[in-house]
Amino acid sequence: MNAWIVTYLPLLGAALLNCGFAISQYIVMRAGVFSVATAGYASLGAYTAATLTMRYGVPPPLALLASALVGALTGGILSIPLARLRGVFQAIATLAFVQIVMSLALFSDRLTGGAMGMNGIPQVVQWPHLLIYVVALVYLISALGGSSIGRVFDTARQDETVAVSLGMSVTRYHALAFALSGAVGGLTGGFYAFYLHSITPDQFGFALLVTTLAAVVLGGRVSVAGPIVGAAIMTFLPELARPLAEQRYLLNGALLMIAIIYLPEGIVDTVKYKLEQRKLTRASLNGAGGRHATSER
Amino acid sequence: MLLQQLLNGLVTGCIYAVFALGFTLIFGVHRVLNLAHGTVCTWGALFGLLLVSPNAIIDGAPLTLLPLPLAIVGAALGAGLLGIVLDFIAFRPLRRRRASEFSALVSSIGASFILLSLAQQFTRTAILRFPFGTFPIHVYRFAGLRLSLLQLLMIGLAIVLPILVGFYLYRTNFGRQVRAVAINENTARLLGVNPAAVYLQIFFISGALAGVVGVMIGLAFNSINFMMGESYLLRSFVVVVLGGLGSISGAVVAGLVLGVIQNLTDVYLSTGLSDAIIFSILFVILLVRPTGFFRGLQQDVRVVRA
Numbered sequence: 001m002n003a004w005i006v007t008y009l010p011l012l013g014a015a016l017l018n019c020g021f022a023i024s025q026y027i028v029m030r031a032g033v034f035s036v037a038t039a040g041y042a043s044l045g046a047y048t049a050a051t052l053t054m055r056y057g058v059p060p061p062l063a064l065l066a067s068a069l070v071g072a073l074t075g076g077i078l079s080i081p082l083a084r085l086r087g088v089f090q091a092i093a094t095l096a097f098v099q100i101v102m103s104l105a106l107f108s109d110r111l112t113g114g115a116m117g118m119n120g121i122p123q124v125v126q127w128p129h130l131l132i133y134v135v136a137l138v139y140l141i142s143a144l145g146g147s148s149i150g151r152v153f154d155t156a157r158q159d160e161t162v163a164v165s166l167g168m169s170v171t172r173y174h175a176l177a178f179a180l181s182g183a184v185g186g187l188t189g190g191f192y193a194f195y196l197h198s199i200t201p202d203q204f205g206f207a208l209l210v211t212t213l214a215a216v217v218l219g220g221r222v223s224v225a226g227p228i229v230g231a232a233i234m235t236f237l238p239e240l241a242r243p244l245a246e247q248r249y250l251l252n253g254a255l256l257m258i259a260i261i262y263l264p265e266g267i268v269d270t271v272k273y274k275l276e277q278r279k280l281t282r283a284s285l286n287g288a289g290g291r292h293a294t295s296e297r
Numbered sequence: 298m299l300l301q302q303l304l305n306g307l308v309t310g311c312i313y314a315v316f317a318l319g320f321t322l323i324f325g326v327h328r329v330l331n332l333a334h335g336t337v338c339t340w341g342a343l344f345g346l347l348l349v350s351p352n353a354i355i356d357g358a359p360l361t362l363l364p365l366p367l368a369i370v371g372a373a374l375g376a377g378l379l380g381i382v383l384d385f386i387a388f389r390p391l392r393r394r395r396a397s398e399f400s401a402l403v404s405s406i407g408a409s410f411i412l413l414s415l416a417q418q419f420t421r422t423a424i425l426r427f428p429f430g431t432f433p434i435h436v437y438r439f440a441g442l443r444l445s446l447l448q449l450l451m452i453g454l455a456i457v458l459p460i461l462v463g464f465y466l467y468r469t470n471f472g473r474q475v476r477a478v479a480i481n482e483n484t485a486r487l488l489g490v491n492p493a494a495v496y497l498q499i500f501f502i503s504g505a506l507a508g509v510v511g512v513m514i515g516l517a518f519n520s521i522n523f524m525m526g527e528s529y530l531l532r533s534f535v536v537v538v539l540g541g542l543g544s545i546s547g548a549v550v551a552g553l554v555l556g557v558i559q560n561l562t563d564v565y566l567s568t569g570l571s572d573a574i575i576f577s578i579l580f581v582i583l584l585v586r587p588t589g590f591f592r593g594l595q596q597d598v599r600v601v602r603a
Binding site: 034081084087088089091092093095096097100102103106107210214217247248249252253254261264 | 584
């Protein structure tokens with residue numbers, strides 16, 4: 001048992017980090033924004049944390065705070081021009097953002113170490129820290145999702161015109177979603193740097209973008225459990241299928257296609273919907289007699 | 298020197314133009330970003346190599362099979378069929394459900410991963426080459442400029458293929474049906490157009506274009522690997538946004554412009570900066586003029602909130 005834990009501990013860390021990224025992606029998608037900028041926030045957060053601690057001697061907790069701030073600021077600034085765009089165009093613009101961040105990180109090698117990246121970042125984060133971080137994050141986000149903010153997000157996602165007609169400022173809530181997503185992405189990026197103690201620009205490229213997106217698509221976009229389940233699947237499935245290591249991409253691709261074709265709402269949200277439907281039919285069957293009549297009065 | 302660099306940039310731009318042509322065609326008709334276009338292009342190159350010299354991929358196969366012109370046609374056919382398969386597997390089930398453009402995008406990412414993985418296993422992650430002398434090396438000089446026969450062929454293709462596609466779309470009966478579906482699928486259906494047939498044609502043409510480009514890239518850079526299409530896919534985002542999603546002339550002009558910009562940045566500034574500059578251009582265009590600089594197959598583009 002002990003040996004098993006030691007073998008799979010690095011995987012647990014990876015799963016927790018993926019959870020963080022997936023939640024960052026989930027926040028924007030719940031608000032109906034098709035942004036894929038999480039990889040860019042992660043890159044900025046990771047480099048902020050690494051640079052501050054290694055070059056300026058900032059204590060790691062402060063550096064993490066700075067990562068979150070940088071992410072939130074970037075997200076907030078990004079939301080201003082992107083308020084004009086919708087759907088696929090948002091996706092392209094944020095993809096461009098991710099590419100810009102990556103190529104700038106490659107280019108400014110005096111600050112970031114270029115393609116070699118930064119090594120020897122103090123390893124101050126262990127998996128228990130990550131666990132605490134993700135649990136706190138899930139609590140915060142689900143509390144936020146249950147508040148009026150979550151309801152506005154849901155309305156804006158399902159029908160923007162309705163949201164506007166009900167007097168909700170969709171632009172402002174989208175900006176909030178961008179900033180929140182940026183904060184979570186940046187903070188998780190900072191944790192990433194302190195946990196893996198070595199970062200390179202291409203770790204935050206198209207591959208991370210796709211894994212993160214896939215986690216949310218697989219898990220679901222409405223409940224907070226969605227990105228967690230999705231991230232867990234995206235982390236553990238390739239390991240379970242280790243004999244098929246060659247087919248890792250094949251497996252991920254097939255999973256993504258099957259999920260979007262047969263479970264378009266994601267695993268968690270589909271199951272939740274089915275359970276609710278069953279509860280409703282049961283309730284209406286049980287109360288088919290008098291209770292219905294009285295409630296009419 | 299500057300003129301030579303401009304010329305080289307134009308040739309690079311020709312590749313971008315033809316690549317983006319197939320990409321923008323699917324968006325224009327289907328309103329779907331087909332992220333598997335890059336891998337279809339890779340497979341086109343592999344088909345071409347397989348037809349020219351099967352020995353390069355499969356051990357013990359004959360050393361030469363077909364001359365290059367026939368192999369290019371074969372690669373186009375193969376990649377076109379792959380495009381149709383892609384439509385059947387990745388897009389048709391979603392179309393039936395009337396799913397959002399987001400679903401189609403995700404589905405095409407999945408399909409691209411599958412094709413990528415198959416290409417990786419097929420090539421055993423090796424970098425393959427067309428055998429030496431597949432394409433005759435001729436260099437023409439005039440007015441101090443150098444232009445190889447291969448570059449001439451690329452320029453020719455970038456002129457002929459868009460004209461052919463344009464003729465097909467705007468001068469034939471099939472093209473009229475395609476445009477009808479692009480504008481409104483339901484109305485087109487009421488008028489007796491079969492959208493399934495239109496999608497079949499469009500995916501075939503798009504795949505075939507990708508196949509031709511794949512062979513060209515393989516010849517020009519003398520290297521074929523399973524990731525080769527991906528960087529072109531990211532670049533073609535810039536091309537189609539600059540030119541207007543769904544616009545043919547836009548794709549060609551924007552492709553050429555992008556090729557020149559990239560070449561000039563590479564030569565005069567820094568190779569590391571060219572990506573940053575190109576994607577910054579994309580970002581700025583999306584903000585200033587999200588519909589691009591040319592009109593697409595439909596006039597309205599749902600970019601800005603109503």
